[in-house]
Amino acid sequence: MKSPVRVAVTGSAGQISYSLLFRIAAGDMLGKDQPVILQLLEITPALKALEGVIMELNDCAFPLLQDVVATDDPNVAFKDVEYALLVGARPR
Numbered sequence: 001m002k003s004p005v006r007v008a009v010t011g012s013a014g015q016i017s018y019s020l021l022f023r024i025a026a027g028d029m030l031g032k033d034q035p036v037i038l039q040l041l042e043i044t045p046a047l048k049a050l051e052g053v054i055m056e057l058n059d060c061a062f063p064l065l066q067d068v069v070a071t072d073d074p075n076v077a078f079k080d081v082e083y084a085l086l087v088g089a090r091p092r
Contacts (some may be wrong), residue, residue, distance in 0.1 A: 004035040004066040008081040011088020012040035013049040020085060021053065025062040030083075042090045053076070063074035 042050045050070050062072050
C-alpha cells in the first residue's frame with residue numbers, strides 16, 4: 001500500500017467541507033488506492049461541531065482514512081501537507 005498523503009481542509013465543520021471530507025476519505029479525490037490523513041482546520045468556536053464530523057467519518061470506517069487531526073492552529077493543520085483545500089467563508 002502507498003504511504004498516506006496529508007490533506008488539509010479549512011472550514012472543516014462547514015457544509016461544503018462536510019461534503020468534501022467524505023469524498024476525500026472514500027478515495028474520490030486521490031484514487032481508491034491512496035491512503036489519506038485529514039488535517040482539519042476550524043475556528044475555535046466550531047471545534048465542537050468538528051468533533052461530530054470526525055465521529056461520522058470514523059463511523060463510516062473508510063479503509064483509506066489513516067488519521068484525522070482537528071485543530072484551530074494553522075501551523076498544525078498545514079504541517080507536512082501535500083494538498084490544501086481552502087474552503088469556507090466568514091463565520092455566521
